[in-house]
Amino acid sequence: MACPETFSDEPLTPAGRLFLQPQTDVVIHCILRGKNACDIDAIKSAVKSSLMVQHPRFCSLFVRDKNGFEHWRRTQIDVDRHVIVINNRLDNSGEFVDERQASSSEDDDEAAVNQYVADLTVSCPLSMDKPLWELHVLMAHKHAVFRIHHALGDGISLMSMLMVSCRRTDDADALPSMVPDKRPEIKGGKGRAWFWLFGGLWWFLKMVLFTLVFSMEFVVRSFFVSDEKTVITGGDGVELWPRILVTAKFLLDDMKAVKRAVPNTVTFLELLHI
Structure with missing residues (x-):
């Protein structure tokens, strides 16, 4: 170092x-x-x-x-x-x-x-x-x-x-397998290049528009909207109240079933290469 x-x-x-x-x-x-x-x-x-x-x-x-x-x-x-x-x-x-x-x-x-x-x-x-x-x-x-x-x-x-920081169980010197990059390859001539240029410009304009809208909504909510009082609403110093931590157990087979039911998504299981 x-x-x-x-x-x-x-x-x-x-x-x-x-x-x-x-x-x-x-x-x-x-x-x-x-x-x-x-x-x-x-x-x-x-x-x-x-x-x-x-x-x-x-x-x-x-x-x-x-x-x-x-x-x-x-x-x-x-x-x-x-x-x-x-x-x-x-x-x-x-x-x-x-x-x-x-x-x-x-x-x-x-x-x-x-x-x-x-x-x-x-x-x-x-x-x-x-x-x-x-x-x-x-x-x-x-x-x-x-x-x-x-x-x-x-x-x-x-x-x-x-x-x-971990290693594979079958090879102590090998890194665990990660999700491969699935970016599509760009093929074509000048026409396809112009298509990607306008597509990128449209994506940028949408990003700017949505950023402005969500920023204004955030500011308005911060000043004029407050959370409703419920039975679980805490009082002053709630961050120092005693806590209880509860864990739940899930079978990997059940999680894999959810993964198969929702195709074309990167799930936590894929991040762990399961």
Whole structure:
């Protein structure tokens, strides 16, 4: 990895600034479950050699200069500060318990990890003195929890990067298969070139028109429309209320049936090459 001093500060994008505001601070949580016991040394080694830590956002600090402008600043990654090891077992309420007193069924592990993540969302914000991501390893439950700030990327880009950091089960040195690019080939002479030119111009004009319409609608709604009060409407400080995380299980065969029922679409299964 290049020395951080060789890189200049990079300003935040508007979306990045939005996700880093205290009112809209968003952290993405991704739970991974393993079959075997977690090997911390192997995990740290895999993180150090992965493409994830080579990504500029994953090795940059969020800084604010004296003029109030926000930037990403490159820094050296200390993996020991990002990989957090939890050795004790948790119960269904997220409290640490003695190993001899806790049950170890799959459902109990799932409930305990869900509650652990739910507690993280309100009690443990990401520290700003290091790049905005963490990996919590729950040794007793054979689970790992990725915590990645939304300012680093959206769900699809983070899933793609996680996939690139993995390897195939049948070939430990090969990258997983991704969805091939299905862009149509452009053939024809000058007539076809003019067709694509006018098509591109029409697409650009529609984009500008719809952008103006949706922007005006957004501004009008922001000033004159408010959410209706319902039985689940929260009060002041709702972002700090206790959370409950519930997971659902789906059979891959059922998801493949949905994929076959909706043709000509790129689904999550295709992103995973299933």
